[in-house]
Amino acid sequence: MTIRVDLVPKPPYPRPVLLVEVFCGSAAGLLLARGAREVWVAKSVRAARVLAGQEGLLLGEEEALPPEGFHHGLSLSALGRLEVAGRSCVLLAPSLAAVLEHAPLGSALAYFRNARSAVRYALEERLDTVVAVPQVGLEPSLAHTVAAGFIARRLQQSLGSETRLHEGARMAASLLKAFPDPQEALVQSELGQALLRVGRSEELALASLISVEEGVPRLVEVRHLRAAEHGLSKDRYGFCFRG
Numbered sequence: 001m002t003i004r005v006d007l008v009p010k011p012p013y014p015r016p017v018l019l020v021e022v023f024c025g026s027a028a029g030l031l032l033a034r035g036a037r038e039v040w041v042a043k044s045v046r047a048a049r050v051l052a053g054q055e056g057l058l059l060g061e062e063e064a065l066p067p068e069g070f071h072h073g074l075s076l077s078a079l080g081r082l083e084v085a086g087r088s089c090v091l092l093a094p095s096l097a098a099v100l101e102h103a104p105l106g107s108a109l110a111y112f113r114n115a116r117s118a119v120r121y122a123l124e125e126r127l128d129t130v131v132a133v134p135q136v137g138l139e140p141s142l143a144h145t146v147a148a149g150f151i152a153r154r155l156q157q158s159l160g161s162e163t164r165l166h167e168g169a170r171m172a173a174s175l176l177k178a179f180p181d182p183q184e185a186l187v188q189s190e191l192g193q194a195l196l197r198v199g200r201s202e203e204l205a206l207a208s209l210i211s212v213e214e215g216v217p218r219l220v221e222v223r224h225l226r227a228a229e230h231g232l233s234k235d236r237y238g239f240c241f242r243g
């Protein structure tokens with residue numbers, strides 16, 4: 001078996017993949033762990049509002065602040081105190097949503113906090129492709145690349161010595177060696193630097209915890225939001241995850 005890691009998306013993906021997103025992935029996983037019925041991912045503020053309707057909880061940030069009308073940002077420490085049991089939550093996550101446009105149902109979110117469970121899911125479903133969600137503009141993300149290397153190495157260890165790493169997987173695994181402490185990779189990343197500038201170092205510590213969650217958010221539904229029907233500037237999609 002060969003494990004493939006895409007440092008930026010390289011569709012098409014005929015089979016489900018593991019999508020590595022350290023911050024929004026952690027937020028989705030935390031909400032589901034706290035009992036949320038489902039977590040939707042949206043690419044734009046207006047699409048997020050459509051998906052939330054009257055009852056959904058709107059979560060997201062633009063320049064470290066929730067957009068107008070949103071209920072909360074994406075602080076993991078704050079999300080851990082929210083009462084979300086039985087509720088539908090909507091995350092504004094443009095980069096993740098852009099990758100999800102190419103991901104088949106059954107794809108799953110992976111990040112440091114659920115690494116062990118994500119590897120187990122990949123083994124059970126025989127997934128061999130890991131996609132690191134890029135930054136805006138399709139630039140590779142340091143945090144997600146290091147996390148993807150971490151996941152790929154754990155998959156290789158579980159599958160045995162005959163398992164090969166594709167070139168992208170070798171690159172991610174090599175970069176992992178430069179950051180034996182995952183938190184340091186998050187600190188050095190562009191989003192990590194932005195969080196530090198606004199005094200949110202605790203978010204980096206929480207996002208870098210290894211295998212503290214058992215859940216694996218799975219993509220179970222895609223909703224087509226037609227522009228003419230919902231007053232959007234263009235057609236959008238909503239992506240629904242459940243645990």
